[in-house]
Amino acid sequence: MILSTWLAALTIVAAPLQVMAAKNHDFKLCQQQSFCRRLRGIADRASKDEGFTSPYSLLPPVPNKGGSAGASWTFPMKTSLYKDVEFELQLDILEQGDGIARIRVDEVNSNLSWKRYNETSKWALLEAEPARADLSSVTEKTSQGGKVNTFNYGASGDLSLEIRHEPLLITFKQGGETVMIINDRNLFHMEHFRRREDFFFEENNENDTIESAIDGAEGDQVVLSPTGKEKEKVDTKWFEGEPDKDAFEERWKTWADAKPKGPEGFSVDITFPGTEHIYGLAEHASPLSLRSTDGSAEGTFSEPYRLYNVDIFEYEADSPMSLYGNIPMVHAQTSKHSVGVLNLVGSETLVDVKHPKSGVQTQWMSESGIMDLFILPGPKPKDLFRQYAGLTGYTPIPPLWSIAYHQCRWNYLDQHDVLDVNRRFDEEDIPLDVTWLDIEYAAEHKYFDWDKKQFPDPVKMQNEVGALGRKMVAIVDPHIKKSDNFRVYKDATEKDIITKRNDKTSNFEGWCWTGSSVWVDFFNPKSWDWWTEMFSFKVWEDSTKFLYIWNDMNEPSVFDGPEISMPRDNVHYGGWEHRDVHNINGATFQKATFDALLERESPKKRPFVLSRSFFPGSQRYGAIWTGDNMGTWEHMAGQTAMLLSLNICGMTFAGADVGGFFGNPSVEMLIRWYQAGAFMPFFRAHAHIDTKRREPYLFDEPYKGIMRDTIRLRYQMLPVWYTAFHEASLSGAPTMRPQYAMFPEDSLGFAIDDQYYIGDSGLLVKPVTAAGVEDTVVYLSDNQPYYNYFSHRVYPASKRSRHVKVPTPLETFPVLLQGGYILPIRARARKASTLMWRDPFTLIVAVGADGNASGRLYVDDGDSYDYESGQFVWREFKLDGSGKTSTLSNHNLATGDQAAGDLVKFSPSSGPWAEGISTVQVEQIVVLGLKSKPTSVQASGTDLEWSWVAGSSASTGSEGDASKLTIKNPKLKIVDDWSITL
Ligand SMILES: *[C@@H]1O[C@H](CO)[C@@H](O)[C@H](O)[C@H]1NC(C)=O
Numbered sequence: 001m002i003l004s005t006w007l008a009a010l011t012i013v014a015a016p017l018q019v020m021a022a023k024n025h026d027f028k029l030c031q032q033q034s035f036c037r038r039l040r041g042i043a044d045r046a047s048k049d050e051g052f053t054s055p056y057s058l059l060p061p062v063p064n065k066g067g068s069a070g071a072s073w074t075f076p077m078k079t080s081l082y083k084d085v086e087f088e089l090q091l092d093i094l095e096q097g098d099g100i101a102r103i104r105v106d107e108v109n110s111n112l113s114w115k116r117y118n119e120t121s122k123w124a125l126l127e128a129e130p131a132r133a134d135l136s137s138v139t140e141k142t143s144q145g146g147k148v149n150t151f152n153y154g155a156s157g158d159l160s161l162e163i164r165h166e167p168l169l170i171t172f173k174q175g176g177e178t179v180m181i182i183n184d185r186n187l188f189h190m191e192h193f194r195r196r197e198d199f200f201f202e203e204n205n206e207n208d209t210i211e212s213a214i215d216g217a218e219g220d221q222v223v224l225s226p227t228g229k230e231k232e233k234v235d236t237k238w239f240e241g242e243p244d245k246d247a248f249e250e251r252w253k254t255w256a257d258a259k260p261k262g263p264e265g266f267s268v269d270i271t272f273p274g275t276e277h278i279y280g281l282a283e284h285a286s287p288l289s290l291r292s293t294d295g296s297a298e299g300t301f302s303e304p305y306r307l308y309n310v311d312i313f314e315y316e317a318d319s320p321m322s323l324y325g326n327i328p329m330v331h332a333q334t335s336k337h338s339v340g341v342l343n344l345v346g347s348e349t350l351v352d353v354k355h356p357k358s359g360v361q362t363q364w365m366s367e368s369g370i371m372d373l374f375i376l377p378g379p380k381p382k383d384l385f386r387q388y389a390g391l392t393g394y395t396p397i398p399p400l401w402s403i404a405y406h407q408c409r410w411n412y413l414d415q416h417d418v419l420d421v422n423r424r425f426d427e428e429d430i431p432l433d434v435t436w437l438d439i440e441y442a443a444e445h446k447y448f449d450w451d452k453k454q455f456p457d458p459v460k461m462q463n464e465v466g467a468l469g470r471k472m473v474a475i476v477d478p479h480i481k482k483s484d485n486f487r488v489y490k491d492a493t494e495k496d497i498i499t500k501r502n503d504k505t506s507n508f509e510g511w512c513w514t515g516s517s518v519w520v521d522f523f524n525p526k527s528w529d530w531w532t533e534m535f536s537f538k539v540w541e542d543s544t545k546f547l548y549i550w551n552d553m554n555e556p557s558v559f560d561g562p563e564i565s566m567p568r569d570n571v572h573y574g575g576w577e578h579r580d581v582h583n584i585n586g587a588t589f590q591k592a593t594f595d596a597l598l599e600r601e602s603p604k605k606r607p608f609v610l611s612r613s614f615f616p617g618s619q620r621y622g623a624i625w626t627g628d629n630m631g632t633w634e635h636m637a638g639q640t641a642m643l644l645s646l647n648i649c650g651m652t653f654a655g656a657d658v659g660g661f662f663g664n665p666s667v668e669m670l671i672r673w674y675q676a677g678a679f680m681p682f683f684r685a686h687a688h689i690d691t692k693r694r695e696p697y698l699f700d701e702p703y704k705g706i707m708r709d710t711i712r713l714r715y716q717m718l719p720v721w722y723t724a725f726h727e728a729s730l731s732g733a734p735t736m737r738p739q740y741a742m743f744p745e746d747s748l749g750f751a752i753d754d755q756y757y758i759g760d761s762g763l764l765v766k767p768v769t770a771a772g773v774e775d776t777v778v779y780l781s782d783n784q785p786y787y788n789y790f791s792h793r794v795y796p797a798s799k800r801s802r803h804v805k806v807p808t809p810l811e812t813f814p815v816l817l818q819g820g821y822i823l824p825i826r827a828r829a830r831k832a833s834t835l836m837w838r839d840p841f842t843l844i845v846a847v848g849a850d851g852n853a854s855g856r857l858y859v860d861d862g863d864s865y866d867y868e869s870g871q872f873v874w875r876e877f878k879l880d881g882s883g884k885t886s887t888l889s890n891h892n893l894a895t896g897d898q899a900a901g902d903l904v905k906f907s908p909s910s911g912p913w914a915e916g917i918s919t920v921q922v923e924q925i926v927v928l929g930l931k932s933k934p935t936s937v938q939a940s941g942t943d944l945e946w947s948w949v950a951g952s953s954a955s956t957g958s959e960g961d962a963s964k965l966t967i968k969n970p971k972l973k974i975v976d977d978w979s980i981t982l
């Protein structure tokens with residue numbers, strides 16, 4: 001009966017947006033998994049019963065032993081569900097610094113020997129247990145018959161957590177206002193460990209179904225409100241649902257999952273009152289602002305947002321289906337406040353979202369592990385970025401070359417092909433930094449071992465590419481060919497570091513590119529040093545310092561496994577099941593490779609590792625990309641929202657395959673892809689083996705020229721990107737910033753996810769993602785003029801937010817410069833970024849509504865760690881237009897007393913880089929939007945060479961050409977303090 005109800009529900013809700021692509025049947029829906037069915041079922045029952053209440057309650061808290069007083073508290077937790085069963089839950093409250101509260105629930109003292117996986121924080125956080133002594137201010141009062149403990153904390157004491165004991169309710173307040181409620185809908189549940197025979201209640205009478213319990217409740221609260229005397233009558237089914245025949249062993253298609261620990265799922269609901277928009281839960285191909293998942297209306301999903309890393313073939317452009325990586329975090333945004341929550345769990349997690357009028361409701365459902373919630377208090381998006389980065393790590397400054405242009409294809413066939421691609425780029429004067437090798441470089445896909453027929457001398461090839469100032473990247477996937485004559489396989493079996501089957505002793509074998517393969521268990525510390533050796537130049541003799549690494553397929557992808565991945569009952573180091581750590585798995589692989597590359601050279605060079613799978617903390621180890629996208633307009637359009645979601649989730653070094661991995665895009669589409677790609681943090685063209693070659697030099701004019709100009713534009717903007725990455729490394733703020741993050745008071749921008757700002761540069765970009773688009777509408781939120789980067793048209797300041805129409809014939813797209821910013825670029829075209837380090841700079845000043853502007857520039861040697869000892873240039877440019885004349889100045893930010901605190905003063909006195917950069921000049925300054933022509937332009941009393949073009953906007957105050965002052969060759973150095981009076 002229940003089953004048929006579910007099926008009926010499924011059919012009804014399947015209507016909107018669930019367009020089934022060919023391969024969707026490879027992946028499970030919520031209803032096809034017992035834990036999700038059970039936990040989602042609670043919400044279903046709760047929604048049908050007004051008297052539904054939480055069976056969970058707390059006992060008074062005790063301060064934790066050990067650690068400093070007031071650092072953390074433990075509330076023993078009770079449930080009224082199982083009167084005869086002994087188990088204990090405990091809820092810990094900790095403070096992690098920067099106002100972040102952590103709420104952890106674990107099952108303790110189970111009379112079975114099982115434990116929940118509790119090491120997720122070890123992988124994701126910078127410090128697993130950094131509890132601060134900020135929770136000492138606790139009060140207790142009794143209200144409405146229940147005890148409430150209130151913790152007041154935060155730097156200004158304006159944060160509070162109110163913890164009601166019975167029924168369990170946790171309210172988080174900012175400045176007295178409730179912004180987040182946990183267990184508001186009574187959906188918290190942690191399934192305790194139990195034996196199979198305890199799970200199937202003998203006393204069940206076939207008619208004693210959930211429906212009858214609910215029906216009974218309508219006239220009679222006894223069954224559903226388990227309090228007082230009637231407690232004895234409590235039937236757990238009103239809460240837990242029918243005993244689930246799949247709870248201890250689950251079959252799906254041809255696979256069986258022998259769940260030895262039985263059910264251990266948990267659910268928690270989190271409500272954001274007064275909120276219309278929440279963001280996060282990367283990675284999904286869906287809009288930035290998360291949709292309802294109750295299938296209630298047009299434009300909603302019928303499945304929860306799923307977080308279970310999988311290798312999904314030809315993914316849908318608009319779907320809550322899982323993709324390759326996951327960040328279980330959301331930001332909730334209103335025009336008054338921002339708040340975030342990270343639910344740090346390594347097992348499969350699904351999130352339902354609802355948008356009732358009162359706010360946003362979420363329910364989080366996980367298969368196993370402890371509950372570990374972090375409340376990021378905001379109060380603004382920039383605070384959330386910093387708080388998340390403080391917990392899970394900042395994105396380190398990548399090597400400069402890795403944010404330049406990458407040319408990839410499955411596959412460049414041989415040594416000759418690789419060098420030929422490099423030669424063709426040079427012949428056409430198209431910049432290029434990195435040539436990539438997909439799986440076919442390796443003999444029989446035995447990564448590390450070059451196919452010597454096609455690549456007879458890989459070292460010579462790498463050196464030749466290196467001599468052009470360029471790098472190469474080769475793929476190393478986690479599946480290892482099961483072959484006794486493959487050294488990597490032999491080592492791994494000898495060291496016994498291979499992921500085990502559910503018998504805990506035999507190696508798990510599966511099918512991948514390599515045929516029959518095994519997977520190293522990177523949770524095992526024994527694997528780490530060995531993996532590091534694998535990348536040393538001594539062991540990998542065919543690698544050079546010009547070669548970097550791509551880690552693909554690390555979800556892991558197992559072609560003949562359930563959902564194209566590993567069985568969940570596989571066993572990892574420490575006896576943990578794969579289900580417990582599945583979502584962390586890919587991150588451990590990228591980390592191991594990052595650590596290996598770090599050890600390769602002395603002095604150390606910054607590693608570059610591209611990964612497909614990721615988890616919180618992955619941002620510390622390199623870049624990710626959005627996987628196997630398609631060369632369609634729909635996919636191109638969707639990539640911007642995906643990348644914005646990744647960015648706000650801390651994964652800022654992200655990109656999408658330019659051109660689309662699958663398919664043969666038209667040249668128009670390809671050009672639009674390049675324009676979009678040139679403004680992605682990671683800019684790589686890639687294509688499937690079955691596609692036609694599409695390197696930019698292959699096209700006729702004018703197309704080739706447009707692609708060349710677009711790639712050159714990226715190179716001009718490298719200082720902007722590098723500065724944005726530098727800022728991300730200090731503040732955690734992403735390099736791609738959505739409208740809500742820039743203007744958190746402007747709710748009209750909260751749903752916008754097709755345009756974005758680059759770091760704190762003032763650049764606003766909107767890719768064109770449809771055919772034949774002659775103009776594009778851009779939303780402007782603030783009272784600033786915006787200048788078209790290409791045409792120098794100005795869209796004047798306005799007190800009201802507005803839409804402006806930007807002409808976008810094929811060769812151009814909206815790149816606007818926000819008034820009030822100064823953009824440092826390097827305008828000279830070069831063959832590779834590494835050849836630009838002594839090139840002069842151009843400053844583009846976009847005069848703000850108040851006549852002022854400012855901008856920053858960060859430069860270092862681009863690939864070493866010398867910046868840690870002060871070898872960097874960090875400048876601020878300022879236009880002060882408050883007086884009769886304006887002053888444009890350049891001053892040093894690299895002094896110890898800046899916001900970053902611990903930075904060392906720049907000392908450009910020693911070493912070739914410091915000497916080289918100290919002579920680099922500003923070759924041109926363009927000032928857009930000055931109100932009137934200056935009478936003179938001078939630096940230190942000396943007249944400079946300048947020209948003036950009056951604008952057509954200044955006189956009319958409406959859209960027109962900006963006035964333009966050009967200062968040529970002022971002979972000023974980038975590292976010097978100077979000022980120019982206008
Ligand atoms: C655990 O508790 C249950 C219920 O109280 C009991 O039936 C079972 O025998 C206990 N198991 C062990 C291993 O003590």
Ligand SMILES: *[C@@H]1O[C@H](CO)[C@@H](O)[C@H](O)[C@H]1NC(C)=O
Pocket residue numbers: 118119121122128
């Ligand atoms: C996990 O639980 C074990 C046993 O209770 C404990 O010793 C360990 O410190 C916990 N680990 C973390 C990271 O919390």
Ligand SMILES: *[C@@H]1O[C@H](CO)[C@@H](O)[C@H](O)[C@H]1NC(C)=O
Pocket residue numbers: 205206207
């Ligand atoms: C279940 O309900 C049906 C119809 O109401 C009734 O005929 C049947 O006897 C009931 N079975 C039990 C075991 O109570």
